[in-house]
Amino acid sequence: MKINNLIEIQKLVIKSYLSDIKIAVDATLGNGNDTNMIIETFGKDVKVYSFDIQEKAIISAKENIKNEYHKNIDFINDSHEYMDKYVKGSPDLVMFNLGYLPKSDHVIKTNPYTTLHAMEKAIEILKPNGLISIMFYIGHDNAREYKTLLEYVRILDARNFKAIHVNPINQDENAPKLVIIQKGDNLN
Numbered sequence: 473m474k475i476n477n478l479i480e481i482q483k484l485v486i487k488s489y490l491s492d493i494k495i496a497v498d499a500t501l502g503n504g505n506d507t508n509m510i511i512e513t514f515g516k517d518v519k520v521y522s523f524d525i526q527e528k529a530i531i532s533a534k535e536n537i538k539n540e541y542h543k544n545i546d547f548i549n550d551s552h553e554y555m556d557k558y559v560k561g562s563p564d565l566v567m568f569n570l571g572y573l574p575k576s577d578h579v580i581k582t583n584p585y586t587t588l589h590a591m592e593k594a595i596e597i598l599k600p601n602g603l604i605s606i607m608f609y610i611g612h613d614n615a616r617e618y619k620t621l622l623e624y625v626r627i628l629d630a631r632n633f634k635a636i637h638v639n640p641i642n643q644d645e646n647a648p649k650l651v652i653i654q655k656g657d658n659l660n
């Protein structure tokens with residue numbers, strides 16, 4: 473495994489820091505890889521709320537995710553900025569995988585403003601000790617979304633949130649970046 477494979481690093485961190493989770497949010501369902509990873513890692517009993525604004529993505533994800541996993545997934549054709557209206561209880565994990573749906577219309581993609589609103593909601597509803605993972609693909613908008621979100625994360629109250637930033641430093645400047653936030657339970 474290559475050290476700059478951020479998907480693998482993300483998985484390692486999620487598996488190492490979370491166990492026995494009950495509720496997860498996939499804020500950008502796309503083709504369903506993250507929802508699938510959550511269920512394969514934590515089991516079919518996890519309730520997963522999976523959002524995408526494109527019906528096409530929901531259809532594709534339903535095809536890609538085994539039918540036996542569908543029972544506890546809510547496929548939600550709405551923007552992740554409204555996650556608080558749909559998610560019942562506090563999620564242990566919220567995943568964002570930003571950008572556009574692979575092999576699809578590049579005009580429909582995540583944008584800094586709605587993603588920021590969704591992040592605020594995720595921060596609010598996340599369970600103590602839970603994680604928010606954000607994978608940035610930055611070439612599509614000259615890194616606007618990445619820079620906006622990074623500023624937001626940088627000023628989160630360090631007493632209640634710990635955040636790391638994984639940034640491949642000798643790769644193309646447009647290489648993906650990963651940010652993972654852990655919510656404390658009033659720990660210092």
Ligand code: SAM
Nearest residue numbers: 500502503504505506524525551552569573582
């Ligand atoms: N995680 C996905 C997978 O495993 O295939 C890839 C996600 S793709 C990079 C980003 C997805 O976010 C696209 O499918 C896009 O339609 C969706 N999206 C864009 N804006 C959104 C929003 N405001 N709320 C929810 N989904 C959004």
